Amino acid sequence: MDNEFADRVILVTGGTGGLGTSVVNMFIKQNPKVLVIAHRTEKDKSSFSNLLDEGGKEAISKKTDTIVEFVKADVTTEDSVKAMITEIEQKYDKIDILANIVGGYMGGKSIEETTLGEFDFMININLKAAFLLTKYAISSMKLRSTGKIVHVSSASGVKAFGNDTAYSSSKAGLIRLVESVKEEVKNNGININCILPTIIDTKANREAMPHSDFSKWLDPNDLARVILYLCSDSSKSVNGAAIRTDGRT
Template sequence: MSERVVAITGGHGALGRAVVEAALAQGLKVAVIDHASGHAAPDGVLEVGGVDLTDPAAAKAAMETVAAHFGRLDALLNIAGGFVWQAVEGGEDEWARMFALNLTTALNASRAALPHLKASAEGRIVNVGANGALKAAHGMGAYAASKSAVHRLTEALAEELKATSVTVNAVLPSIIDTAANRADMPDADPARWVAPADLAATMLFLASPGARAITGALLPVTGRV
């Protein structure tokens, strides 16, 4: 059984559940931090629910809960986020919402976790960016801009932490094969998309001691799209 402890934000979404399952299969100790509450946690998983990660104080309290429960924190996987299709003309509120859900949650969680991650011999932060943020398509302005900001956060924080044990990287998935995406795109071929389990495996590698030589990377995980 590994002693490494991973905190996963947004752990109740399709990708979050896949990462939790894969982490447990690797023998990792897992904490799920989510805005939702009342979920039954699998055996060995610490459930920290009802957390608004757009609030720095709430993020700090959540990380302190994890560290107090397990006695340490080795990796943070920032999965919490959201998506909306919205043309630039109109929809002003969606821009603020996308930045809050995608950037502010990752920023606050990372800041709150850093004191604990620096105490680990192999601290890790893994963010979820987006391949679609490299060139925004029609209706993707707010989402792509917020995910592009996650890319810049990843790079900047990686540079800041080069003198520490902590590495910071991001995965850039294309379309993830989820029930929601299948419903929204019924004519597409989901076999060409990214399976949540495959993305989870990539994230957990970046969160592992074996990825110590990688920091500041924005890794495309695009399946066959």
């Protein structure tokens, strides 16, 4: 994949989380033209202080010539997503790749214990965000008859494990979204896929589940490699797929 992304404009959402950081760092090594990282708060930027020069919203990576830009956005709100996509298109003329790493987990409750607010939160962050990002990114990609979109679903989207009604429902919906959109854009040179991980070995997950067997958890760098493959030209034949990435679990 050396220099394959050299002329690409890439949008990574959720790029400051555990998996997102791995994805961003791997993209940086590929020296893309532009890497836009969507985030919620100014504090999120600190994840990449080792990669970026001082100053401003836009910065140049210390290791490459890539333009790295942080854009504050609420990806569960249509106006915010539309404004972000429009801003990127106006500034860089296109979006080649959308790597949507945004997501969340809320489980451990029976359906009777799950509140409507908790259910709505899971649908919003895991499914609605993917819908909005895909909807507006695809319009730009269709104009050039090329594009790559990758979402992060879950093994729970294929088989639920109980006490996770809201989460598994949202992730199952994401798989169907990918399959449906693939049928709509398969003749437009656009690939859309998702991965199906189990528990990812991140700081947040270790803090939330300190007594778990971390050896069975997924290395975020391994998942990032799969995501980069799906964003590359090598994955042209992969479309509408939900790829199991469940490691040793």
